[in-house]
Amino acid sequence: xxxxxxxALLALFAVATMxxxxxxxxxxxxxxxxxxxxxxIMKNNxxxxxxxxxxxxxxxxxxxxxxxxxxxxxxxxxxxxxYSADGSMASLLYFATSTETYAMGAHKWYWEFLWxxxxxxxxxxxxxxxxxxxKMEYRFYFENNKVIKVVPDVKQWPQVGVMSLHPDxxxxxxxxxxxxxxxxxxxxxxx
Numbered sequence: 001x002x003x004x005x006x007x008a009l010l011a012l013f014a015v016a017t018m019x020x021x022x023x024x025x026x027x028x029x030x031x032x033x034x035x036x037x038x039x040x041i042m043k044n045n046x047x048x049x050x051x052x053x054x055x056x057x058x059x060x061x062x063x064x065x066x067x068x069x070x071x072x073x074x075x076x077x078x079x080x081x082x083y084s085a086d087g088s089m090a091s092l093l094y095f096a097t098s099t100e101t102y103a104m105g106a107h108k109w110y111w112e113f114l115w116x117x118x119x120x121x122x123x124x125x126x127x128x129x130x131x132x133x134x135k136m137e138y139r140f141y142f143e144n145n146k147v148i149k150v151v152p153d154v155k156q157w158p159q160v161g162v163m164s165l166h167p168d169x170x171x172x173x174x175x176x177x178x179x180x181x182x183x184x185x186x187x188x189x190x191x
Contacts, residue, residue: 027143031124035114038095042077054078054091056190067103074098076187079117092120093187107131113180121145122180127170140176147173 042053056076064070077095094117100109107129114124125140141149150173170176 024148028141031141035124054080070102072098072100092117093184096183113183122177125176140173
């Protein structure tokens with residue numbers, strides 16, 4: 001009796017694990033398609049020659065004590081304003097890029113952020129960081145405001161403190177969600 005119960009429990013666990021993995025793969029496929037679609041739209045400029053995207057550009061340069069010049073160049077791409085449920089006009093941020101240099105160029109980061117263009121929920125983030133001539137790329141996939149996958153695997157994520165040099169402290173993958181929220185808030189203040 002105990003053996004059958006254990007086997008049944010293991011079978012249920014295996015089915016749940018496979019279902020979860022399939023759901024994550026479906027979500028990642030959806031994110032990859034949304035990312036490809038967004039880049040295609042931006043490449044082909046559907047608004048016509050000379051007509052700009054709904055875009056805001058922000059350049060920040062400051063001299064930080066002890067490390068010198070910090071620069072960030074961010075492009076925010078957003079939807080056309082539409083009436084929201086409460087009758088106000090609103091635009092949703094759907095894509096952003098950010099190039100950052102720190103400590104006189106010794107540390108470089110390139111970010112891409114993708115949000116759902118209908119709901120504004122985080123979908124994807126790409127980080128390419130270059131420090132000491134070594135370039136690393138990280139991809140973050142999100143669902144329901146949670147990290148579902150990091151490539152390379154989370155186990156390879158730098159130890160706490162390694163990324164703390166970054167102006168927006170990123171000690172663990174979930175901190176990327178906080179960074180995306182901060183970028184959304186910055187965008188909202190700009191409009």
